[in-house]
Amino acid sequence: MSTRRNFLQKMGLGALALQLASVKTFATDVPVDDIPYEGQTLRVAIMGLGGYGTRVAQSMQNCSRAKLVGVISGTPSKVTKWQADFGIPEKNCYNYDNFDAVKNNPDINAIYVCTPNAQHHGQVIRIAKAGKHAICEKPMAVSAKEAREMIDACDKAKVKLLIGYRMHFEPHTLEVIRMRKAGEFGQIRFFQGLCGFKTGDPKQWRLNKALSGGGSMMDIGIYALNGARYMVGEEPIWVTAQETKTDTVKFKDGIDETIQFQLGFPSGAVASCLSTYNVNNLDRFFLDGDKGFAEMLPSTNYGPINGRTHKGPINQPYTTHQTVQMDEFAAIIFDGKQPVIPVDGHEGLRDMKIIEAIYQACKTGKKVTLLA
Incomplete structure (x- = not known):
């Protein structure tokens, strides 16, 4: 096994398509699953198109409140593949040098950082300056000082910072x-x-x-x-x-x-x-x-x-953890929902x-x- 995620993937990937994407509840006679969602959608660009970014992207296909709309990567071949696999338009594709331009892209309102730990700090701060909500994989940084600076940057920009505690x-x-x-x-x-x-x-x-x-x-x-x-x-x-x-x-x-x-x-x-x-x-x-x-x-x-x-x-x-997580993140950002365990x-x-x-x-x- 080459990585933790490959290890976990062997244990869970086979169940990805079989797990429940959501849980039916019956407040009325109509299952919640069958009621079309008409509220705000969390429109996400994924930064870092490795194994975990791919898992998040696949899981988001079953989200009701979150949608994959963009990518950020330093590898052009990965961007091309994701465009084909997930229908990403060219105007929503960026690299690590130019992604600050996302500030002027209304299609994207959140960026999910799935890059190596040491890159989270600088990338989240740039995301905040671009006025987009930041979702960051854990650990959120490589030091408490960096984590504090990320929080301050998002607070200053009045955007949410959420951590991928699935x-x-x-x-x-x-x-x-x-x-x-x-x-x-x-x-x-x-x-x-x-x-x-x-x-x-x-x-x-x-x-x-x-x-x-x-x-x-x-x-x-x-x-x-x-x-x-x-x-x-x-x-x-x-x-x-x-x-x-x-x-x-x-x-x-x-x-x-x-x-x-x-x-x-x-x-x-x-x-x-x-x-x-x-x-x-x-x-x-x-x-x-x-x-x-x-x-x-x-x-x-x-x-x-x-x-x-x-x-x-x-x-x-x-449940498919990342599917539930992304829909819950949408509820936190748009509805002010307070999760049982914090994810900020x-x-x-x-x-x-x-x-x-x-x-x-x-x-x-x-x-x-x-x-x-």
Whole structure:
């Protein structure tokens, strides 16, 4: 497997066409799916036409409130292919040098950044200056300072900044959170998040610190970190961490291979998490309280997500994560909808601050206190 996304793709791509694009509800006798949407449409240009950008594009074909209308890429051949595959008009195609001109293109009102981590900062700031809403893959930046600057730029331009936390809309995940809020697990005591895979091509951008900003922690590890926060329902107040590296040729300085990290929460709950580029089949969340538990296995891949609690299986519909995410983003931007778990720039900034503390704890061997 060459990348995390290829790993996850093997687990979930086959289900992409089979998963439910939406859930039927019956406020009237007519299913919501069959009622044509007549409101504002989120008209999106995707920046970065790699594997994940392609997955988002494919998933958006089933959106009701979001539409793929443009592309931004440094590879002309990819632009040509996307024009053919998705019917993108020439006037909505840009490269990394000229995409500031999108400011004068009314066809596009949002840009989804799917480029390497280190490029997010500058690209989102340019998007904000162009007056377009910015959607950015996670991690949103390679430092908390950069994340803060991205938030400030979007605030100044009065545009939205949303981070691609697709799991925040996933039905099994939301059911566990509902149960936790309802007190069905009692006092939360412990969370475990295991996220990892064996990374492949040593020349890929994820193993280049100048592009990735780090190793497994900046990639697959953010799922365990973010999951600990939304599953426990609190913000951690301290972190400890340990790094293990078995291959110093493949995982050079600044590229972490495996990190174990622990989080402490105000209530006394603790989390134990693992992020790795050297172990396959790690995709499990476990939440434990004094009245019950929840386990999700797999917990964060492209699906289908499965889970169980002390009450039995979690019976929620399977969805195409990116389809739901993009429709939800439209509702946030146009309707002011407040998601159960935030997906704004401040949510991304919180993760960045904790990731920096994890790296500090690895370096010093000491417990690091997290500031509010």
